[in-house]
Amino acid sequence: RIGGRRAGQTESVVTRQVRAAFQSLAAAAAGRAVIAYEPVWAIGTGEHASPEEANRVIRLIRDTVADMLGSETAAAVRILYGGSVKPDNIGPFMAQPEIDGALVGGASLDAKAFADIIQQAEVNAA
Numbered sequence: 395r396i397g398g399r400r401a402g403q404t405e406s407v408v409t410r411q412v413r414a415a416f417q418s419l420a421a422a423a424a425g426r427a428v429i430a431y432e433p434v435w436a437i438g439t440g441e442h443a444s445p446e447e448a449n450r451v452i453r454l455i456r457d458t459v460a461d462m463l464g465s466e467t468a469a470a471v472r473i474l475y476g477g478s479v480k481p482d483n484i485g486p487f488m489a490q491p492e493i494d495g496a497l498v499g500g501a502s503l504d505a506k507a508f509a510d511i512i513q514q515a516e517v518n519a520a
Contacts, residue, residue: 475487
């Protein structure tokens, strides 16, 4: 919900969603998972979380998986950030230690913008 951010519910909502998604998975299968975190309030708005906020929530996702299935499995899960990723903002996201990659939406429809995102991601990867 969009109101979840304003009400400070991000942590409880994300934790609940991760637990529901991983509750019936074995560690081996879970370790091959790729999760895309995109704040609901960022979808289609052109807004994005700060890189630090995204990193904090992605750390929460990884910690939740670790609580359920162990730290080795949590380390194997790839967690991407999606939320209005563009050539001019991808660098600081990729420099965050918990962010494994990006889920590129509308910018992927422009070949030059997408190529620029890839280049910036490679240069700035943590």
